[in-house]
Amino acid sequence: MIKIENLHLSYQTDEGMVHAVRGVNIDIAEGQFFTLLGPSGCGKTTTLRALAGLETPADGEISIDGKLVYSGPKSINIPSYRRDIGMVFQSYAIWPHMDVFENVAFPLREMGGRMPKSKIRDKVLAALSLVQLDGYEDRPAPFLSGGQQQRLALARALVKEPKVLLLDEPLSNLDAKLRDEMRTELRDLVKRLGITTVYVTHDQLEALTMSDVVAVMETGLIVQESTPFDIYEEPRTRFVAAFIGQTNFVEGKIDAAANGAGRVGSVATSCGSLRCILPDGAGIGDAVSVVVRPEDVYLADQRSVDGDNMVTAEIAEIVFMGETLECTAIVGAETMRLKLHPSTRVEAGQSIKLVFPADRCRALAS
Amino acid sequence: MATRTLDFPKMRFDRRKLNPWHVTIFLVVTVLVAVPVAILILGSFSNAKMPTDFTWATLTFANYPEVWLDPGTYNILYNTVVYVAGATFVGVSVAAILAWLVERTTIPGKIWIYAGVPLALAVPGLLQAMAWVILASPRSGFINRFAMDKLGFESALIDIYTLGGMIFVEGLRLVPTAFLMMVPLLRSMDPALEEAAYTSGARPLSTARKITLMLMAPGFVAVTIYQAIIALEVFEVPGVLGMPADIHVFSTRVYMLVAEAEFLPTYGQANALAMLYLGVALVASYFYWRLIRRSERFTVVTGKGYRPKLTPLGKWHYPAIGFVVLFMVLAIILPFLVLLYTSLVKTLQPPSWDVFSTMSFKWYSWVFDYGRFGSTLTNTFQMVFATATIVTVLSFAISLIVVRSKFVARRVLDQMAFMPHAIPGVVMGLAFLWAFLQFDKFTGTAMFGSIWSVVLVFVVSFIAYGTRTMNAAILQIHSDLEEAASVSGAPPWRTLWRVFMPLMMPSLVGIWVYVVLLSVRLAGAPLILYEGRRTEVLAVLIWYLWDDGEWEAVAAMGVMLMIGLFTLVLLLRGLGFGRSMAQAR
Structure with a gap:
């Protein structure tokens, strides 16, 4: 479903060039819940953003659902808005000038071809009910609690039924109790929808409990990739063993x-x-x-x-x-x-x- | 828990007992702000020939019909609307483009733009307007002479003595403050909000329209209204460019009514007109205040480290650089060079090789030999230093009460300190003119006609700015820092001295320097209060010398003034004050 080959990415910061991703290879099967796990600065978010088309890699190839969306050698770079993805940001990025309904309707209104109003309404309401936000559609977006904003961001990412769902540390801004609830809820939801999910986190508990496959990253490279059980039981390096458990x-x-x-x-x-x-x-x-x-x-x-x-x-x-x-x-x-x-x-x-x-x-x- | 009930004394006081210090500050601000405005209102209903003739028996409604039935008033209203709208449009658009270029594109030399645009603050409106008269007056302006003599044009190419000319010059003048206000606006926007639109399938243009612009809208409108208030208030530009051609706006008309009062006492009418002017300014300020209130709810800032995506300029690379350079040339370099040239020639004439060979510092020695210059300079220094110091100290005292105390009327105090922001300088001058004359009549002192009259007017004008900035600065200092000093055994005054003051120092110095910069440039209120040599400040002297046709001398003074102001602006930058200056509004 998602194939990333030999991905390289570097960017300029105040301290100089940072080679954030240094040859990452990933192969994700359809419907899989795939987690990129690692400490901050390991390149996991950068990899996800490259997959979303928000960062331009230096080299490598990315394909989504068999379609090449980025290729260094072939000079292909499909922009974000033409990739079949939905994304939840760490800060949720809820647009404060729109109400709940408009936030969710936005991706539908941006789809090619005019969608009838009634259909948009149906899809938005369905997405909101999926995340248990029924009845909130007229609420101005800034008047939601943290947990509700998180659900809203999820509804917005799911509403156009994308092939791939990208989640960038979506639970890190929630309090501990809510995080526990959302962990299972989020996993159940994406599994029920059967959507291929790429999840970025630095929390080993999230990675172990939610994922089908965990890839541990260190300094821009994937150091081990397997099921949560194997990662825990058979760490391949000292770093992985120390990072998990x-x-x-x-x-x-x-x-x-x-x-x-x-x-x-x-x-x-x-x-x-x-x-x-x-x-x-x-x-x-x-x-x-x-x-x-x-x-x-x-x-x-x-x-x-x-x-x-x-x-x-x-x-x-x-x-x-x-x-x-x-x-x-x-x-x-x-x-x-x-x-x-x-x-x-x-x-x-x-x-x-x-x-x-x-x-x-x-x-x-x- | 025992520790919870412990109350550290610090700067908090028993709610039931009024602190005499708080009451004193409150009364001072009330007298400074409310009394002149009350007298102004009262005066607008009086037919007294001079403010000193005022008695309760002179009260009448006659001034209002006089003003309202005069068709000239509507002409002024029309001119003012066109001029303010035009200047604001020019200023805000140019500033928006500049801010967008530095914050969101790959334009090179950003540091030069950040440093260069605010330098325009050092070009006073008075000198900016005069430089453009020298360049583009219809008969003798350099540009028009060149077009007529060398290019064979029949008539003048451009005429600066028009509404268009005023819009252009005032527009340029608005750019630096608008720029300083817009940069943080652009910078504080979380790029994830735009990225969320991309991943939702929105194209860049669609994203710009539906997300970026909509998010910026409240802040953008607030900046626009703020700049419109400044344009409405300014006297110097319409004074130099409009008055010679009999194109009047509110500020110049009020000034004229007072200036002509020697022959035909029309103070009551001036007040009645000033009331209308004040009304317009107050309405604009009200909307501004409502908007910034609302925009605070738009909590766009999420506190994550941003690395906004920069738009590559591509083929627009050179036009963009050209735009920036053009602004710098028109707003800063050209006016300075024109004044420098004018100050060095024997008599004013368009540049040619012959002229360059006869250049001298003659006009500079003329200025220093000129009798009034010395006393004016002393007055100006006195006025500027006193104003800046009083504003800084008073704002500090006010903000401390507003932000940190439980004084019952702290909200009222805050609003009262902000109110002068909405009062145009000329109106403020007029209000204080009445107040001083009444004060002197009753006490036998001579406030009117002393430099302190100017100081007081400026103090009131600038405490709005001072308290805004100071409130923000004090809010940033977490009270934990002071509480830590308290529990370490420092008594309140030691806490203030050891912890609070050192942390506040950059803000205090920054406000002081900025007030110096503001008060040295303004001519409106000092002109209204002008009463002989003892009230003459530099801006007033420049104004009168210009009126007498001594343009070369004006240029010499202007060049020296601008060099001083450039130094001050650079000093402000050195203090890292540019950002807080813009955010405080």
Whole structure:
């Protein structure tokens, strides 16, 4: 549905040239909810704006629904207003001089060929009811609350039934509770409509809960692209692991390579030798970071054996969070975060034995 | 919670107890603004020959029919409407194009345009008009002489002594302030509003028409009305260009009625006409005030960092640069060069090689030897410095009460301080003329005929500007900063001195310099209040010397004045004051 090939984009700022997008490739299937995730300045918004035709790339190709809308080599650049898209801006960009109805009717009035008044009315009302803004059509646009403006922006983006919906951090200006509601509501809505959606956010929770595919960007490049589950479970780089969820890193060197069964090998760290999943093509002596999620660590019991990555630790701090017990533990020279079951009986200063399950430990090239 | 109930004393006071300081300021502003206007109104119903003859027995309605039944009044009304509409149209359109070019296109040398256009502020209307008389008066203007002598034209090519001439010169004069008001208007618009239209399928032209223009409309109309009020108020340009040809507008007619009063006392009539003039100005100001009120609801600014899309000029590149250069030449360079040339020649004549060889500084020494120049210069300095200082201090006191205190009448105080904005300088001069004469009659002092009369009129005229700017500046200083000083143990006056004043300093200095710039240029009110040498300021001297035909001397003074004003404008820019100056209105 959407294909972006080798996209490059740079622009001039007061501090000089910024190479914001440096060779991005994206392929989005029809009806997919695709999320660009990354910290600010990683190029995700710029990529989205290039897709919308609001920025002119330096090189590359973009096609929407099989139609080439930008091509550096072929000197094609279809302007925004002729691309079959709808877009929601971070600031919503609700036109303050129009009422709710006119804001939504605008894209329809701009469509080629005169649409009969009654049809415009029907479509606008349908779009408003889609976002649960029925009855607001005569309200002047500035007199809406933040959440209502957000819905209005969505209705405006959807009213002409575009092939592609582009969302630029649409939830970031809402308060926390409203954001939680809108997350599921927005996802349900676009899935029900079956519209291909590109979503830009820096919020990992939004990315994980809403998307079919997440692409994590760093300094103008996509560093990993897969399903939310895989992104979380199998981060490919240290950056991805650190950006999504809480993570412990233990630095070390590979001392035994993967043997037949799976890709499990052994890494020498300050906590002792840890058995873990090694990256493809890693050899003995490579420096790696071993990644362990806090919720994967558990207290050793009678059934645990030495081969299970059992280490001795000292609890430094305990925070009771309700559903979990968040602990900070000193293991050798490392400080690690753990999430234990709330019923676990531990105290600060206590010496305990922890298990890092080998199939939950992942070594990444550092 | 205990901390909630703690009330830091600071500058807030018990609501039930009136602060004597607040009351004093309130009374001062009331006397300054309300009393002269009341006397002006009363005077319009009096048939006293001179303001000093005023008694309650002289009250009559006769002045109003006199003015209203005079066909000349309608002629003046017509001239005023044409002149104001024309000048505003020229000024605002040129400013809009310039602002759009620098804010939204790829025109090169933007920094020169930002710096150059406001320089036109340094060309007083009086000198701008005089320079154009030298260039384009029908018989001796350089342009017309050249056309007739060298190109063989039968008659004058252009005549500056016309409504058209007035529109042109006043139009040029309006550009810098209109430009300074429009730049932030364009800059504060969120480009996402336009981008949303593109992604909705609107073409650029359609977007410009339905989104950009509509969003700009309230601000644009407000700028237009504001500029129309200035054009309505100005005396110098119609005075130099209209009066010799008997083309009168309100400001010049009121002046004439007063100036001729020596032979034929018509003060009551002048007042009655001034009332009409004042009425028009008040209506315009009312609409302006309503508009800026409404436009505040149009919260277009969202606070995201904007990188607006610049329109490539393409084949319009050179015409655009040409337009900018043409404006600079017509508004700044040409008037300056014409006056410089005039000040250096022996007697005024069109430029030729012979003339250049005989140039000298003769007229400059003439000016310095001229007896009245020294005293005028002293008067002017006295007047300008006193005005600027009083305006700055008074506005600061007023704004502090309006913005930070709980004084019961703070709203009224704010509106009263804004009101003089709607009163044309000539009318203000007339109102104060009456007020001073009455004051002197009762107290035996000599306010009228002293330089302080001019100072007082200007102070009242400029506190509207001063308080607007000051309100904005004080609002920007978050009260947290002061509260932090309070809880750190600083008593109120220390907080004021250590935290508040240093933060306010750029605004205070900026207002001071801008008032200097304004008061040195204006001739209207000082001319009305002119009463011998002790009230003579530079603008008045220039006016009378011009009337006596001493154009070369006027040019010499003009050149020196303009160099001083250029320095002041650059100083203002250095203070980064251009933007806040425009936003405060």
